[in-house]
Amino acid sequence: MNGFFDIPSDLQNSWAGLIGVHMREALLPVAAGLLLALPVAQLCGRFRWLYPPVLGTTTVLYAIPSLAFFVVLIDYTGQTELTVMIPLALYSLVVLVPAIVDGVRSVPDETLTAATAMGLGPVRRYLQVQLPIAAPAIVAGLRVATASSISLVSVGALIGNQGALGNLLAAAQKYDRPELAVNAVLTMAVLAILCDALLVGLRVLLTPWMPRAGTRPRPAAARDPEGALR
Amino acid sequence: MIRIDSVTKRYPDGTVAVDRLSLDIPDRSITVLVGPSGCGKTTTLRMINRMVEPTEGTILLDGEDSRRQPVTTLRRSMGYVIQNAGLFQHRTIVDNIATVPRMLGWGKQRARERAAELMERVGLDPSLAKRYPYQLSGGQQQRVGVARALAADPPVLLMDEPFSAVDPVVRKGLQDELLRIQDELGKTIVFVTHDIDEAIKLGTMVAVLREGGRLAQYAPPAELLSHPADGFVEDFLGADRGIRRLSFFPSAALELTTDAVIRSGAAAGPAAATGAAHLLVTDADGRPLGWAAREEATAGDVRADRLLPYGRPFTPGADSLRVALDCAVLSPVGWAVAVDGDGRVTGVVSQQTIGEAIRAAHTEGRADTEKAGVAE
Numbered sequence: 001m002n003g004f005f006d007i008p009s010d011l012q013n014s015w016a017g018l019i020g021v022h023m024r025e026a027l028l029p030v031a032a033g034l035l036l037a038l039p040v041a042q043l044c045g046r047f048r049w050l051y052p053p054v055l056g057t058t059t060v061l062y063a064i065p066s067l068a069f070f071v072v073l074i075d076y077t078g079q080t081e082l083t084v085m086i087p088l089a090l091y092s093l094v095v096l097v098p099a100i101v102d103g104v105r106s107v108p109d110e111t112l113t114a115a116t117a118m119g120l121g122p123v124r125r126y127l128q129v130q131l132p133i134a135a136p137a138i139v140a141g142l143r144v145a146t147a148s149s150i151s152l153v154s155v156g157a158l159i160g161n162q163g164a165l166g167n168l169l170a171a172a173q174k175y176d177r178p179e180l181a182v183n184a185v186l187t188m189a190v191l192a193i194l195c196d197a198l199l200v201g202l203r204v205l206l207t208p209w210m211p212r213a214g215t216r217p218r219p220a221a222a223r224d225p226e227g228a229l230r
Numbered sequence: 231m232i233r234i235d236s237v238t239k240r241y242p243d244g245t246v247a248v249d250r251l252s253l254d255i256p257d258r259s260i261t262v263l264v265g266p267s268g269c270g271k272t273t274t275l276r277m278i279n280r281m282v283e284p285t286e287g288t289i290l291l292d293g294e295d296s297r298r299q300p301v302t303t304l305r306r307s308m309g310y311v312i313q314n315a316g317l318f319q320h321r322t323i324v325d326n327i328a329t330v331p332r333m334l335g336w337g338k339q340r341a342r343e344r345a346a347e348l349m350e351r352v353g354l355d356p357s358l359a360k361r362y363p364y365q366l367s368g369g370q371q372q373r374v375g376v377a378r379a380l381a382a383d384p385p386v387l388l389m390d391e392p393f394s395a396v397d398p399v400v401r402k403g404l405q406d407e408l409l410r411i412q413d414e415l416g417k418t419i420v421f422v423t424h425d426i427d428e429a430i431k432l433g434t435m436v437a438v439l440r441e442g443g444r445l446a447q448y449a450p451p452a453e454l455l456s457h458p459a460d461g462f463v464e465d466f467l468g469a470d471r472g473i474r475r476l477s478f479f480p481s482a483a484l485e486l487t488t489d490a491v492i493r494s495g496a497a498a499g500p501a502a503a504t505g506a507a508h509l510l511v512t513d514a515d516g517r518p519l520g521w522a523a524r525e526e527a528t529a530g531d532v533r534a535d536r537l538l539p540y541g542r543p544f545t546p547g548a549d550s551l552r553v554a555l556d557c558a559v560l561s562p563v564g565w566a567v568a569v570d571g572d573g574r575v576t577g578v579v580s581q582q583t584i585g586e587a588i589r590a591a592h593t594e595g596r597a598d599t600e601k602a603g604v605a606e
Contacts, residue, residue: 108314108316108319110312110313110314110315110316111316111317111318111319113281113312113316114310114312114315114316114317114318114375115316115318116281116305117279117281117305117308117310117312117388118305118306118310118329118330118333118378119301119302119303119304119305119306119330119333120302120333121302124333129318129320132320133318133319133320135320207320208362209319209320209321209322209362209363209364210364211364
């Protein structure tokens with residue numbers, strides 16, 4: 001295992017540097033996906049007929065191989081990180097859109113009626129009632145999207161070393177140094193687990209109002225917004 | 231006053247939820263809308279705060295068309311209580327209650343103080359303030375719902391079947407609490423229910439609606455029970471409306487007798503003179519012990535283990551004729567025991583005497599309505 005952290009110089013980055021690039025390439029698309037998914041999900045909530053075609057579209061996008069995306073995008077965005085991140089952002093929609101739609105739908109009718117009756121306008125109702133109550137479902141979606149994004153970044157290695165830690169896989173073949181491949185896989189796994197733990201922590205922080213394990217089950221627990229996803 | 235003026239709600243598919251309904255809802259009293267499902271009672275309620283817009287007709291608030299102010303302003307001036315409370319599950323109890331005051335721009339401190347004050351008013355322990363809704367029972371959640379509706383001190387309170395999802399014992403508690411709060415605050419309350427007993431208990435005025443959103447009768451509960459407008463209202467009131475109507479007659483005028491009451495240990499002097507088959511035995515303080523057969527009592531041979539139970543006593547003045555009759559019916563000897571506020575016996579009364587009082591009350595009631603009819 002000598003040279004485990006000895007990164008070939010043509011990657012132009014240290015191990016820590018590769019981690020930084022990898023996180024950027026993995027998390028920015030998820031963030032962009034979330035920003036895109038929120039209004040799309042809101043439209044799907046308002047116009048119910050829109051949801052099935054939107055769901056179909058995100059699934060089809062997810063079915064397109066990343067390599068095919070790269071071939072198309074490379075004409076416009078070149079061999080850059082952006083070429084890697086655009087498909088990743090689109091892939092994240094397949095989890096995020098249904099997560100948000102289900103989360104917002106899980107808000108009980110009487111809660112919405114009460115909000116309307118108290119004089120909350122549509123914007124307030126969305127920001128102060130629907131979104132906070134949908135938070136656990138949205139975070140659950142983000143966990144899946146983040147883990148998958150962290151692993152998918154590595155295919156960027158196919159378009160000229162834009163795969164961050166994935167580039168180590170290519171380097172392992174090129175220089176016949178299998179320890180670099182082990183490094184890449186382990187590091188990505190640890191990153192995915194850490195990000196997941198952070199998101200779980202975020203959910204706990206956002207939802208002091210949810211019944212916790214160990215508390216007495218109450219009828220309210222039946223309305224657990226995450227239930228839809230389990 | 232809220233005036234509903236020949237209001238119709240017709241949906242695009244042609245369904246008529248409310249049909250040319252006119253109601254004058256008096257200030258500072260509870261008006262109940264009651265009827266079977268599909269009678270448009272909730273739709274009517276929701277037209278008052280414009281969650282449903284009428285197709286025809288107008289709703290006037292103190293003479294002004296409700297459409298003349300912005301809809302959110304209108305809604306914030308009316309408290310709204312809903313079945314299952316509809317609390318914001320992601321906010322603490324105190325923040326739930328403070329919702330409308332905060333929207334109206336109150337400072338955080340003032341809104342919280344107001345919320346604490348309201349929790350006390352609706353009978354919630356202040357220690358619940360920082361809890362979340364899932365940690366409360368259904369009855370407690372409903373109390374929070376009432377507190378939240380009252381938070382900005384709106385003159386009008388709209389209540390949509392607020393107590394129908396809780397068990398009967400809790401429901402009775404919530405109803406009593408609402409009456410108590412109403413005594414203190416004097417809001418204009420519009421209350422929707424499908425439960426005629428709840429309507430009769432809470433309503434100052436009761437509007438009975440029938441399917442298709444037409445008004446069947448609009449009257450005070452006592453009049454509803456004595457003079458149902460038609461067969462539909464009569465059916466809806468149920469088979470025992472005569473008994474229920476007795477709730478509106480006081481028991482204070484009942485003629486009590488003390489002849490059939492003896493103190494334990496004392497000789498049955500004048501008691502022997504009455505024709506009653508049983509005599510009520512009390513302890514030295516005057517609290518009831520039970521019924522003794524007359525022969526045993528006159529012979530001075532009263533034994534505690536041979537007494538018949540005296541059942542539930544009633545309090546003249548506080549209880550209605552219905553309670554008095556119920557006590558007499560439940561009594562093993564057919565006599566009801568009357569006690570004062572401290573539980574001391576003030577006399578006993580037979581079923582016959584109660585029956586005479588009921589007939590007298592009915593005659594009086596009829597005379598009153600006839601008089602009212604002439605005045606109109």
